[in-house]
Amino acid sequence: MSLYNYVETPNTNLVCCICRAPFTDPITTRTCTHTFCSECILRALTHSALCPIDRSPLSVNDLVDASPIVRSLVDELVVECPHLSEGCSHTSQRQAMPLHLRDECEYGEVGCLVDGCTEVMKRKDIPAHVEKAHADSEMHSGEEGQEEEGSISRTESEEHTCPHAGIGCPYTGPLKASEHLESCPYESLKGFFVMNTARMSLLTEQNMLLRHRVDTLESTVFTLRREMNAAKNALGPWFRSSYHGMGGYSVVGSEVAGATAGPSESGGGVDELSPYFPSEEVGLRHRASSSVSEGMYGGIVAPLDLGTTLEGTLVGLRESMVGLAAGVDSAGRRSEIALANETLRLGEEMMSVRAQMHGLRMQVHGMMMDRNAALREEGYGNFGMAGSITKL
């Protein structure tokens, strides 16, 4: 819920329907994919655990960061400086406005640059403040010193301290400030100290700026690492093999020697930065890549083309599967046809053999009939003979 005024009317798709302003730190619900400002939806959830738009049940655990596109779209909206009414007509992208307020805006609230001063004022008032409040602050501290010393030697009423006591002049004595200054060594160094203070403040400011940038970068690195982890999880074993694509392949060629060389080659880019970050995955990656190089692509199965993307390989595999299926199909059909032909031919042959058999049987039958007739005629004459023949 930022209170910036937007230069142009923002696209209604980028407006949070709770606060009616463009999203600030947008959050999307995982269950119903509605987007809100993080602050708005977190507050709404404390009142009721439902999505404000569709009343579906919602808990804090269902909230995820909105898509980076949405984040950039709202961060890049142009806003007016909040101090417009006081005279700052600066406009910038929303994400740059905090920086403007802190480092540039004449009306931004900043702390006094002088050490030990806790006053907060508008930037443009600082020079006047420094001149006014800190010109005599040295006098002030001098007086304080005097009071402390006064408690020790209260009897000596006329005790003065040097106006430069704040930067180290130890003088205390009866001489008035103006008289002492003539001989004070710090008087001649006054210019140097002013310059030094100015440089110190400049450096402090730069340091702040750099620290902010480091913070931003660190958070970016964190986000990137998280995304990387998510991608790695999604890819599973493919992540490592494609990550080490170049190194891994040379390893397959030169078996054992490459096994140790591979990881260090390809891991080189990572190792440069690794001292700056806790190295939790490095060991894992080394182990994984060496196992990949030794075991999986040893010989029996033709190695997958690790140079291409996962998608490309999958498409290739699918194509060859389709090819194989077609081959199996056509082979099956061909053998079926051959079988049918053979069966037909055999059937025909059987038929012809059966016909021949039939012919032969008829002939034998005829012959037997003739023979029987002849024997019967003979039988009337010679019965015993006929009996012996039938026995045969």
Add this chain to the structure above:
Amino acid sequence: MEQLTSSLAPPRASPKSNVASSSQQVAGSVAKRLSNELMTLMMSSSPGISAFPKHDGNLFEWVGTIEGPSETIYAGLTFKISISFPSNYPYVAPTIKFDTPCYHPNVDITGGAICLDILQDKWSAVYSVQTILLSLQSLLGEPNNASPLNPDAASLWSTPTAFKTQLMKHYRPVSESS
């Protein structure tokens, strides 16, 4: 949750000043949303409804008017309502009541309180003055007789002539009541 805190962390470069001005900032954000709603309401020109802050400089008290929808028993009548926004609006519903006496099954005839689910437990932070006024307008023509705040009106609803007599007996034109 981890994701949330990490994403919330970077903008809080100066937590001290944030804490100091947070209550002021919340009030500012409510005012900002209310002025945004006022602008939307004035630009949209919805027929028969209007609303405006009661006094200059106080965005938390509004007065509104609703015209009875045509082809209902309330046609031609205008009702004045008052809207009071809590400091944690829009997370909590505004308090709304009829200033013009309204003889209606779901409206308390003396106090002007309204029985409407979206003003109570069904309230959602995405509702606005405009959606409330439109809901009230349609409530006039289509009362919920199952849970009446004014049982007499609920029982008379089925006999329009008798209902109309009662309605006109209680009704007072806007100019008179204001």
